[in-house]
Amino acid sequence: MNKKLVIMSHPLINHKMAKIRDKATNAKEFRESVSEIGALLTYEVTRDLDTKEVEIETPIGKADCHILDMPVVLVPVLRAGLGMVDGIHNIVPTAKIGHLGMYRDEETLEPHVYYAKFPENLKKSLVIVLDPMLATGGTVSKAIDILKERGAKKIKYVGIVGCPEGVKRLQTDHPDVPIYLAALDSHLTDQGYIYPGLGDCGDRLFGTK
Numbered sequence: 001m002n003k004k005l006v007i008m009s010h011p012l013i014n015h016k017m018a019k020i021r022d023k024a025t026n027a028k029e030f031r032e033s034v035s036e037i038g039a040l041l042t043y044e045v046t047r048d049l050d051t052k053e054v055e056i057e058t059p060i061g062k063a064d065c066h067i068l069d070m071p072v073v074l075v076p077v078l079r080a081g082l083g084m085v086d087g088i089h090n091i092v093p094t095a096k097i098g099h100l101g102m103y104r105d106e107e108t109l110e111p112h113v114y115y116a117k118f119p120e121n122l123k124k125s126l127v128i129v130l131d132p133m134l135a136t137g138g139t140v141s142k143a144i145d146i147l148k149e150r151g152a153k154k155i156k157y158v159g160i161v162g163c164p165e166g167v168k169r170l171q172t173d174h175p176d177v178p179i180y181l182a183a184l185d186s187h188l189t190d191q192g193y194i195y196p197g198l199g200d201c202g203d204r205l206f207g208t209k
């Protein structure tokens with residue numbers, strides 16, 4: 001089983017990473033940058049999407065073209081995953097959106113599901129799980145468990161910042177699911193934060209702290 005881990009280091013992504021790591025960045029700029037990083041990661045994540053050949057009439061003549069031939073489902077893990085949806089949806093406007101509401105018990109750090117709603121046909125779709133922070137890996141792993149139970153066969157995980165603990169957990173639980181991140185940080189703190197990370201992503205997106 002191939003354990004694929006892609007850390008997308010690119011000047012545009014790295015520039016926006018500096019912005020979202022900066023504690024002085026306000027919520028508006030933070031939201032915009034998270035969304036834009038999501039869009040930039042999509043380029044690599046969708047590289048192997050199925051396409052089909054079509055013939056298109058240009059104003060001058062006929063052109064052989066390739067159009068997408070595979071449904072895409074985005075599944076943001078609430079709430080921080082919502083911050084990545086718009087950027088990706090702009091690039092893949094035909095994508096359907098599922099929602100998975102999960103929270104981490106602050107003491108045990110274990111994930112709990114409180115809401116799950118997905119479009120039909122997960123089986124035939126590329127299902128992209130979105131959660132900006134791959135911390136313990138428990139939340140994303142559980143999200144993927146649920147999607148597999150609902151029939152999803154081709155799943156990819158896309159986040160922004162990860163740490164070795166989260167990557168290891170996800171690769172152990174779901175070695176078939178490729179991981180795409182913009183950065184891989186040093187470690188997880190005792191409080192469950194990624195170090196140096198960017199703080200609480202949900203709070204920074206939605207201004208709750």
Ligand code: URA
Nearest residue numbers: 133135193194200201
């Ligand atoms: N979730 C966050 O929002 N930030 C972290 O550093 C870890 C988990």
